Amino acid sequence: MSPSASGRIPTDLTLEGGAFNLLLGTTLSGKTTLLHMMAGLDRPTGGEIWFNGKNVTGVSAQKRNVSMVHQQFINFPNFNVFENIASPLRVARQSRAEIDRKVGEVAELLQLTQLLSRNPQELSGGQQQRTALARALVKDSDLVLLDEPLANLDFKLREELRDELPKIFETRGCIVVYATSEPAEALLLGGHTATLHEGCVTQFGKTAEIYRRPHDLLSARVLSDPPINTAKIRKTGNRFILNENVSWPVSRALKAMADASYTVGIRPHHISTSSTTDAVMVVGKVLITELSGSESTIHFEVDGRTWVSQSSGIHAFEVGTEANFYIDVARCLFFDDQDKLVTV
Amino acid sequence: MSKISLKAMKHSYLAEPGEDADWALRDIDIEWSDGGAYALLGPSGCGKTTLLNIISGLLRPTRGKVLFGDEDVTEVGPERRNIAQVFQFPVVYDTMTVYDNLAFPLRNRGFAEPDIEIRVRQTAQMLDLEERLFTKAAGLTADAKQKISLGRGLIRPDVNAILFDEPLTVIDPHLKWVLRSKLKELHRQIGSTMIYVTHDQTEALTFADQVVVMHDGTVVQSGTPIELFEAPRHTFVGHFIGSPGMNLLPCQVKNGVPYFFKNKIKTVSKSLASAKGASLQIGVRPEFIAFSEKGIPVQIVKVSDTGRYRIVETRHEDTMIKLLAMEGQEIPQGGAHIQFDPAFTRIYADGWAVGEERA
Amino acid sequence: MSQKIAHPKAWLFVLPVVLLVAFNAIIPLMTVVNYSVQETFGNNLFFWEGVRWFQDVLRSERYQASLMRQLTFTGIILLIEIPLGVAIALSMPRKGPWVSVCLVLMALPLLIPWNVVGAMWNIFSLPDIGLLGRTLNGLGFDYDYTQGPLAAWFTVILMDVWHWTSLVVLLAYAGLSSIPQPYYHAAKIDGASTWAIIRYIELPKMKRVLAIAILLRFMDSFMIYTEPFVLTGGGPGNTTTFLSIDLVKVALGQFDLGPAAAMSLIYFLIILLLSWLFYTLIMRNEQQ
Structure with a gap:
């Protein structure tokens, strides 16, 4: 598995499955742009995006088998949790038995089983975000994009989900790309990190390695809290x-x-x-x-x-x-x- | 400036509140002395913002009193309480310049223009806004706007207290850190009472001298950051403060001695007899557990590196225990033994620390 | 900057709109253009006239007079309806059971068909049996909108204000409701007076919807036809003959299709130009 994104950012990135791929940088450092290009929502001005040996640069989001979770909790307000999670499967016209099975599985994983009949507005922030995550997971996407998914949650909830997330994705074959603006979060999630600064990838490698041996001062600054x-x-x-x-x-x-x-x-x-x-x-x-x-x-x-x-x-x-x-x-x-x- | 006291306070958003669950706030008795830095810390929905709005006068409590000094201000509106408040999302007057924004509270109170100019310049200097004094406030970044909101609170010479309602929510982590220390510094310079509401323990603990931890509409513990960290009175405080939170382990008492499975545990908790019949837990923070030659045998499950230290997840029987290992410290492979620091290990009965007064 | 991905079939979705616009805007407009440069005597016989109709219309005193009347009318109703609408919106309750009552009351005039509005005011203002007419005459005013130009103007303006202020109220109210609560809290704590809250919070936050309200009322009032037609028929004399009424007289009364077409085009260009000017001015202000 190796899609590489070389967009307006003058560095090639090759992201792989198995561990989290983190995009770390401040607001406007280009994290979201990069995610949008990987999702197929935006098209790079120059360069190409390859996925599993295929050039997908011009392919639209609908055809890419991608899921995305945003910072805001985005769910269908008039669907209950079950229908929310099932929605991508319904679009894919899967059989009822199949939908029941898959939603049940994912709900179990994200501890939503008790809440399946509730509506999103009756849920806490953490539960709403878990529902959004479940919807992203149920699709069996090749690529899961998470755009600061924990930023709007309480400190302690963030800690809990941060613990759970790597476990949830552990057994799945998909590539996970996780954008965050918090260095501490990147370190805790581990995996690989690309440090971004003003639209440029300054370094890409194992998170702990960038922390101990940053290639340059910029990367050292991006991955440090408090500042170096x-x-x-x-x-x-x-x-x-x-x-x-x-x-x-x-x-x-x-x-x-x-x-x-x-x-x-x-x-x-x-x-x-x-x-x-x-x-x-x-x-x-x-x-x-x-x-x-x-x-x-x-x-x-x-x-x-x-x-x-x-x-x-x-x-x-x-x-x-x-x-x-x-x-x-x-x-x-x-x-x-x-x-x-x-x-x- | 004066001390702030909340007496026998209860608040409900319902017209006819009955049982406990109907109350957004219960049994609040707090006294804050003049010039202190305080924090109200708790998860969303714990009632901390309600309490803040009662102090500023935006809400009137269902029961109880608010005193500023000796004066009962329960019925007094926010504009006459001499309170400044900074909100979660920056509030700026879009059509005004930064200068006019800062001057606004003073002009409304009829200060003379020369005095206003002096104070505006002082405040702008404290907040590093001097270069932008004459630009329109509308086009600025979130952190600059939040500084303006802050400035409008700081500029008034006569405030009883400055209230902060999760003021760093919209700020980038890199700047959060800067603004946080800025607030601390401003508190030292200005010396007015500051009350800071947040769900973020780091912000609360680093900012305040005294932290009030709230849970389900009531105060669970109030104390210095050190007290809250070293001697949590309730398991909620143990869990909520500290990252990762306190380990809460199953506990059995045999012959008056606490056991964690087959391991005898030394603790600071005395008089376990009083806790008979209650469900017991051993509470010990990851910071106070160390690897040792002998002690409780554990399996090491996972190590996560945060740079400065590593969080080690270990297992004894079916119970997970987290501990911290500093950078450079050796972590054993597979099996190991750990020991709890008896000075910071406590027994909790139904959530409350044994041998301490219940709230 | 990155570009949006083009979907090959996307243009299919736009096609119905293109067809619709073609049928109800572009084709009729082209017909008018066709008429405005030719002379016709029926039987599909056309003679090329070039810009003569345009020259005639622009030089005609009658056209200039109705344009002036139109501008005056639009100016007056904007000056009344916008501040009045904002004032009403500001004084409406923001929460509680009265909100829906007020909103329904406000929406009522907007629900009445235009010719009914004209007929209603026609009867309402009759000097002998109408409530308004009787009352004004009872108070000692010499009021008869079929005779006095001033009375006619007064009635037409009053009618328009009654009919359309609600629109401004509803838009302004929508703008007000979107102001977050902390702004009011902060202003209270800053010690701001009610007037300061209006001036520094509510008006700036209402700017966008007010711009839309002014634009809508401007275009609508320029096209006003039905109500004055029913009420005064453009009289007494020509005193309430606004552009649209004049246009209909020329086109259908005198059957001068050429000049009428030229007039419509000039009329159309004026609205377009003023709307554009107005919009760019407001947007430029917005960017600063």
Whole structure:
């Protein structure tokens, strides 16, 4: 299974079945456009879309065997849940016995069995979205497109469905493409991610891999929440120099890096408030502290830049005071003057 | 500015409410002191927005009183309560510029133009709206519009409280994070009482000093984020706060000692005798479970990587237990043993923590 | 930008509409164009006249007078009906059992056939037996719409306002109902006065429907025929002879088909031009 979409986005994408394919980016980064092109609702200006070895670029949505679930809960308001789920099968003129069997199966999977005779407006948001998902599933589509399906749900419901979704699709042969604007959601869903920025795919690969080894600064930024901390840094001989007070020796793995100016990227949880071995200390002025009960998020200022440290446990600081922060330098990412990740 | 108290409050949208289910709000007794940052946290339909509208005066409660300081304002309309409110969807006056939008609440109250200009500029500076002061508000992005709504709340010098009704709903996750910290910073700068309603625990816990958790029209627990996290009084709080939520495991008591299947469990809960006859659960957060040499034997079912930590799903008998492993920490393959931290393990009887007062 | 996918059979669905438009708009219009450039004496005998009819019509004082009358009438009723309609819509209840009562009452005048409206007002305003006529004369006014031009204008305008303000009310009300509740809440909390709420929330949010209301009333009033025809027949003298009434007189009364056709086309172009101007002005405003 390998449809590849190379639309107005100047990168080829090959999406496969088996695991989730995530499109991650902010509003207007091109996620929905890409989904619409895969669905056959829009036509790419240039380039082609191939599905299972067939060019489907000009083929309309009706002929593509695609299902789509939207951010808004879209169901037929005058049909009950059963009829809603059955609607694509009725269009396909399947036999009554077949419809009963398939709807029953999908309803079971999505825990809708008790609700089949209700109308959508009598359901909670989570149940409505489950109904929409069931309708997408019942069709046995080759391609299932999910456009921020959890965005309009309560935090906890989102968590539950996020857990269920991969399980639901696990046994099906279809290709799932899931658009989201939340980095945390992408990481939790796993699978493969394409990071999007202003209509361009900046990177495509295993989600956790992009997180640990982003090809460039843009991808690192797209897949980070809170935002990745950055600063200019100089490599001179065998030391990295952040400013006149903070420098550390270059590790053996990075010895081959040329002496030059780089951008260092440090994820917030790699800056701790307590000292660990091999950590390098910076002094910063505390701007905001957010203590959530399980973790502490401290915004602080270093050399006129705002950095964020995120760590488990409760670490209270007085706002406006100077405090010590410890950078886990072994996990820093270095980007060259083209903003590409330095690999040696 | 003054403290806000809600006394013996009940509210129903029905004309003649009878049983519990008819009430949108029940038994609300809350006192908020001046200048605090508070959050009302709960799932949709728990009554939090109703409560907010009662505070702002848009709704009149069926029973009970609203006090600002010592003054009973239950019957006072919203325009005379000196309250500012920011809604879920940004409200801007389309025909006005950003400047006029911000100035609007002051002009309505007859402030002098020079004073208005000073305050508008201050507020715009706090919200990074200075460059757009003289553009029409209609064409701006959702987050800029929400900043204007926010600004109209912040600009008034005399407000008793600023109320936020899920203000970050329409904001992109990247900007959500920025605006969230901005609010926190503004609270520090301005010092007025702020009450923040949300279903998102991260927003509530990071913003507020004191969080009120609501469920089915009533307050389940009110406390600091740390209290709610470390000592949930009800299983609902345990489940609702924390991501993933608290593990709730079956519990049997033999000779006054709690057991999880065949494993003796040490907990902070005392006097289990009082919980006789109730259905018992052991509650322990994923954060307080660790792999160990010995302890409860489990099978590892699934590991999901969130970058910073991994969520490990394990199984003992037929019960799933989730725990967290930090980045870089070794996770055993297949079978392993886990241990609960006794200081953060509690017994719950019919949902309520044993040995603590019921609400 | 991406393009929509073209469906090869889609044009089949549009075909019935194309045929319909051809039969009820394009073909009749072309017939009129045909007449406007020729002279005919019946028996399908035509003589080419070029633009002569157009020149005649444009120079004719009679045509200019009825055009002026038409513009005045349209201007007056727009000035009355739009603010009045908005005011009524604003004062209507937004919820509760009275909503449907008000809406039905408002819709009533719109349900009455146009010639019935004319006949109703004809009787209603008769100076000797009509309620309005008797009352006005009783109050000391010298009121007789069959004699006094002022009285005739007054009656025609009153009739139009009675008949059509409801349309503006319904449209404005629809616009008002779509304003989300938080806007009102926010305004209350901002301490806005009732007038400020109207000025800064309700009117701006009603802009689109009001634009449609004005456009509809403008086009409709330009085409007004039945009611004044039944009420005054264009009199006294020519004082309420609006464009359409004049047109019918020329075409069917005098059977001057050429000038009548030219007149219709000019009439048509004026409506088209003014509507277009009006629409672009409003839309440009919208974009800023």
